[in-house]
Amino acid sequence: MGNINMIQAALKKGVKKFVLVTSLGCGETKDAIGEKVYSVLKPVLVEKDKAEAALMAQDQMAWTIIRPGGLTNDPASNTGVLTESVQVAGSIGRDDVALLAVKALFSKKADGKVLSAVDSNKLTA
Numbered sequence: 724m725g726n727i728n729m730i731q732a733a734l735k736k737g738v739k740k741f742v743l744v745t746s747l748g749c750g751e752t753k754d755a756i757g758e759k760v761y762s763v764l765k766p767v768l769v770e771k772d773k774a775e776a777a778l779m780a781q782d783q784m785a786w787t788i789i790r791p792g793g794l795t796n797d798p799a800s801n802t803g804v805l806t807e808s809v810q811v812a813g814s815i816g817r818d819d820v821a822l823l824a825v826k827a828l829f830s831k832k833a834d835g836k837v838l839s840a841v842d843s844n845k846l847t848a
Contacts, residue, residue, distance in 0.1 A: 726774035733784065740785040740834070742824045743778050745771040747792045747812065747839060755792075755812040755839070775837070787833040791820045791840040792847075805838040813841035 726743060733741050748756040748768045761768065778786050789805065793814035803819030805827065823840050827833040 727777050730778050738784050742787045742828050744789045745775055747790045749790055751809045752790055755810055785834040787827040788837040789840050791815050802843045804843045805840055811839045811841055813846040815840055815842045
């Protein structure tokens with residue numbers, strides 16, 4: 724509910740664009756994380772799916788959804804990438820996710836897109 728509340732608050736305040744960071748395993752990326760991982764994370768991923776659906780259903784602000792792979796505490800490597808592929812898997816540092824989210828916020832090319840985020844040096848599939 725937290726992400727949905729944030730989306731609703733942003734709409735009330737007239738925010739022009741919302742970047743939502745969820746997770747690989749949401750939506751059509753379920754297969755990217757494997758069955759065992761999905762079964763452990765399922766309750767969280769279901770809630771993240773609901774937030775994604777709520778964001779995509781509204782038409783008052785632009786949006787981008789970023790689904791990072793496994794998060795690490797590594798310092799920014801600047802090798803994080805965003806892709807529309809639903810099959811990509813790997814890990815990425817939290818700092819790199821933050822950098823990608825800021826780039827998406829200011830990129831018209833990212834509007835209305837659901838993107839996976841991984842470190843190009845840490846791909847697993």
